[in-house]
Amino acid sequence: MPYDKEELEKFRLSGRILRETREEMKTQVHENMPIIEVCEKVEGLIRAKGGKPAFPCNVSINEVAAHYTSPPNDTLRIPEGSTVKVDLGVQVDGYVTDTAFTASFNPEGRSMANTAEQALKTAIENIHGDMALGKIGGLIETTIKNRGFKPISNLTGHSVGRYLIHAGTSIPNVAQVSLTKVKTGEVYAIEPFVTLPDAVGRVDDSPQTTIYRLLKAKSVKNEYAKRLLKYIEANFRTLPFAERWLIGVVPEEQYHAAFKELLVSKAIMGYPVFVEVSKKPVAQAEHTVLIKDDGCEVLT
Ligand code: MN
Ligand code: MN
Numbered sequence: 001m002p003y004d005k006e007e008l009e010k011f012r013l014s015g016r017i018l019r020e021t022r023e024e025m026k027t028q029v030h031e032n033m034p035i036i037e038v039c040e041k042v043e044g045l046i047r048a049k050g051g052k053p054a055f056p057c058n059v060s061i062n063e064v065a066a067h068y069t070s071p072p073n074d075t076l077r078i079p080e081g082s083t084v085k086v087d088l089g090v091q092v093d094g095y096v097t098d099t100a101f102t103a104s105f106n107p108e109g110r111s112m113a114n115t116a117e118q119a120l121k122t123a124i125e126n127i128h129g130d131m132a133l134g135k136i137g138g139l140i141e142t143t144i145k146n147r148g149f150k151p152i153s154n155l156t157g158h159s160v161g162r163y164l165i166h167a168g169t170s171i172p173n174v175a176q177v178s179l180t181k182v183k184t185g186e187v188y189a190i191e192p193f194v195t196l197p198d199a200v201g202r203v204d205d206s207p208q209t210t211i212y213r214l215l216k217a218k219s220v221k222n223e224y225a226k227r228l229l230k231y232i233e234a235n236f237r238t239l240p241f242a243e244r245w246l247i248g249v250v251p252e253e254q255y256h257a258a259f260k261e262l263l264v265s266k267a268i269m270g271y272p273v274f275v276e277v278s279k280k281p282v283a284q285a286e287h288t289v290l291i292k293d294d295g296c297e298v299l300t
Contacts, residue, residue: 165240
């Protein structure tokens with residue numbers, strides 16, 4: 001077993017905080033709501049419950065599949081009739097859990113959201129130690145296609161670890177010939193993404209980045225860049241962060257040049273926002289599970 005009893009209790013606490021936060025947010029997300037309000041509510045609830053956000057809350061609208069969080073002073077609101085993925089994570093002493101739900105304000109989007117939930121449920125009911133990863137992908141793909149929709153083929157679930165959101169193993173959302181197997185005692189996030197049947201069913205990087213992470217704590221010249229980097233190392237380690245979380249670390253007039261130096265010197269990297277190639281709407285569902293020999297324990 002890769003994790004001892006104490007570590008598993010931290011995963012379970014992390015998952016409990018995340019589950020409570022998700023359920024509270026489900027009733028709060030509404031049309032015309034400022035996106036930054038969703039992000040700050042999620043992150044505030046996680047902190048109030050004794051956890052830390054494992055990554056900035058993602059609020060991804062319509063054809064944006066993932067990786068959008070509000071930049072500082074974001075003025076965007078949830079559009080009327082849109083489909084909104086809210087993806088949130090908690091860490092307790094570095095032990096990461098990851099979950100997502102879709103709120104949709106149109107019937108087709110609600111149907112896609114239900115399909116994503118159903119695909120996730122099917123995966124959870126069938127997954128167990130020693131199962132081939134490609135077989136889980138096949139179950140997810142079949143569930144989605146049987147309901148008349150299409151999975152996003154190049155977005156996957158993933159193993160999680162301590163201070164790691166992607167711990168090395170991917171869980172596909174389509175059938176795959178893969179010899180790699182799910183391991184008992186490991187913790188994985190399963191996350192089907194659903195789009196329309198006439199969509200391409202893949203995502204591409206957009207030029208926008210709103211989420212970042214430390215690459216290497218290298219030496220930078222600018223004094224303020226140095227200060228920012230120290231703060232990032234101490235507070236987020238290898239976990240993703242948002243620029244909103246850096247407000248006040250250095251004087252406002254110095255911030256932009258300092259942040260840019262960190263990016264240019266590759267001390268930090270940005271995650272591009274993912275957009276469905278044919279600009280079709282996307283729904284998502286996600287849980288984090290602990291694998292057992294004969295099934296799994298849903299942590300979130
Ligand atoms: Mn997630
Ligand atoms: Mn995930």
